[in-house]
Amino acid sequence: MARKKRADAQAVLSVENGNALVLSNSVACAENRETCYSTYSTALYARLSVEDSGKEDGYSLENQISLLKGYIKSKEEFSLYNVYIDNGESGVRFDRPSFNQMIADMRAGKINCIIVKDLSRLGRNYLEAGNYMEKIFPFFHVRFISVMDDYDSLNGSTIDDGITIPLKNIINESYSKDISKKIGASNDARRKKGEYISSRPPYGYLLDPPKSGHLIVDHEVAGNVQLIFNWRAEGMSPGAISRKLNAEQIPSPHMYFFEKGIVKSERNKNKGWTREIVDGLLRNPLYTGNMVTGKIRTSFADGMRRKKMPEESWFVTENTHEPIINRELFDKVQDMIKAAAQQYYSYVDSYEDFEVENIYRGHIRCGCCGAAMHMVRVQRKRKRKGLNNIVFYDCCNRGRLVSPECRATNIYKEVLDTIVLEEIQSFIRKFIDTEKVICRLNTEPDSVKKYQEFNNLIRKKQARISRLQGLFTELYEDLKEGLLEETEYLRMKSNYIEEKQTLEQEITELLKKQKLYTPNYSVSEKVHSVIQNYLSIKELSTDLINTFIDRITVLDREHIQIKYTFQEEMDSLVKTVRIRKEAGEQHGFEDE
Numbered sequence: 001m002a003r004k005k006r007a008d009a010q011a012v013l014s015v016e017n018g019n020a021l022v023l024s025n026s027v028a029c030a031e032n033r034e035t036c037y038s039t040y041s042t043a044l045y046a047r048l049s050v051e052d053s054g055k056e057d058g059y060s061l062e063n064q065i066s067l068l069k070g071y072i073k074s075k076e077e078f079s080l081y082n083v084y085i086d087n088g089e090s091g092v093r094f095d096r097p098s099f100n101q102m103i104a105d106m107r108a109g110k111i112n113c114i115i116v117k118d119l120s121r122l123g124r125n126y127l128e129a130g131n132y133m134e135k136i137f138p139f140f141h142v143r144f145i146s147v148m149d150d151y152d153s154l155n156g157s158t159i160d161d162g163i164t165i166p167l168k169n170i171i172n173e174s175y176s177k178d179i180s181k182k183i184g185a186s187n188d189a190r191r192k193k194g195e196y197i198s199s200r201p202p203y204g205y206l207l208d209p210p211k212s213g214h215l216i217v218d219h220e221v222a223g224n225v226q227l228i229f230n231w232r233a234e235g236m237s238p239g240a241i242s243r244k245l246n247a248e249q250i251p252s253p254h255m256y257f258f259e260k261g262i263v264k265s266e267r268n269k270n271k272g273w274t275r276e277i278v279d280g281l282l283r284n285p286l287y288t289g290n291m292v293t294g295k296i297r298t299s300f301a302d303g304m305r306r307k308k309m310p311e312e313s314w315f316v317t318e319n320t321h322e323p324i325i326n327r328e329l330f331d332k333v334q335d336m337i338k339a340a341a342q343q344y345y346s347y348v349d350s351y352e353d354f355e356v357e358n359i360y361r362g363h364i365r366c367g368c369c370g371a372a373m374h375m376v377r378v379q380r381k382r383k384r385k386g387l388n389n390i391v392f393y394d395c396c397n398r399g400r401l402v403s404p405e406c407r408a409t410n411i412y413k414e415v416l417d418t419i420v421l422e423e424i425q426s427f428i429r430k431f432i433d434t435e436k437v438i439c440r441l442n443t444e445p446d447s448v449k450k451y452q453e454f455n456n457l458i459r460k461k462q463a464r465i466s467r468l469q470g471l472f473t474e475l476y477e478d479l480k481e482g483l484l485e486e487t488e489y490l491r492m493k494s495n496y497i498e499e500k501q502t503l504e505q506e507i508t509e510l511l512k513k514q515k516l517y518t519p520n521y522s523v524s525e526k527v528h529s530v531i532q533n534y535l536s537i538k539e540l541s542t543d544l545i546n547t548f549i550d551r552i553t554v555l556d557r558e559h560i561q562i563k564y565t566f567q568e569e570m571d572s573l574v575k576t577v578r579i580r581k582e583a584g585e586q587h588g589f590e591d592e
Contacts, residue, residue, distance in 0.1 A: 065083060068083075082102075119146050195291070357542065415558065434574060438573070
């Protein structure tokens, strides 16, 4: 049926821009990027306490991720930034690899919304979970959603979250403590029976499928254990043994278990032999056929973190499985280890009063091979000056033949601390000063005029969108009244939608450009707030490093490179000043 009531589609599309200023949701969102629901850069977080075995239960990683993606799929306000997964990480502690990366991205302003399946996925420690929900997330203006708990920090939950959410956190913690007690009692009972209770066998053995808690020899690698003991008995040091094993390309326990599918984390894939791995293997009496457990204990119920236990509290059961090393060889190696330790401590003394916080953990890399660097403590005795405590960072690959081409030097922590503090202070000053330069430029008459020009263009496009909203309604009424054929309706509707989307994109770009001319300019309110918080910083801390540093690359003993978490924002500021000054030459701006 032909259209009778109104002009044809082209005539409608050419209607002059109106003067109304009724904004659509999408336009309003574009105007207020910090608070509008359509701007949420979203992180999905999933966690399992035990490595995902692929079972299709309610808490499997696949199930969690599927639920979270389904939740945001139909909601336009969420834009997925990344999915963070901690596989095999306990909820009672918050030092988890992917969780730490997510928090680093949050601090850097890359995400402003975090969604979990339920509160227990965030964590089962009441105080820590509450601290994140009540203090940290709000400080960084981050929206937090727990899907199954019907909790949304933006609106509150549909239940009384003021009472219920803290109560759920307490219940989660209580549940973990109760489980911790039951598991601890069960494990102690099994230890007393001489059963092996870990889910991963010691290197050189396999778990006996028919008999729970029993070990059988893994003949594929048992010979490597014998080689290690024989080499040590011949006088080779643990460091020399680790280098020899790597040189002969014998897979380390990490690599071997990964190849066999016993562990699934990719971080084990390329972990070669180290002095520490060899030393731990040489000290383990399990290879003589005796079961020794309880050397390291942890108890969430009792508030005990991972702790080395004294030898008298170990559980020892003799002749529980087939030995790989005979007692004579094992005792000889232990005597050599004790003699070496006595000789070492006669030179360096003990480290009981020499505790140093490793504030750069996870942030420092070797400039030669790219491997992580670890903190080394050295204590030397001097005849006249007493003890001399030395702390430095060294490449993890040095001397291990994992990366034989690495020739990097180490760096003293004292030197590193001085450089890093000065660099961070300089970065903060430059960031604030650059924002001030832009603010001063924006007080110039030409800048004020430019800001108004953008504002006028935006208002015109907003008015046109408001007019299109009305045309949508009229178009549908014409279809209902039979004044418009369905094919013509669909064609005109498509044209309206396309024009509206184009206008919205244009407004978004105009708002970005207009922002450069705002009197109180800041590249990001969240980043600006964080940097202001550290403006008067005088000393280094773990929190400072985690907030500002993405990576430190050590080039030599006096030179480093720093990649900041706010580097993109800084680059944007510098670029803006350059562009504005170049434009200022044509409008009478003086160089700052």
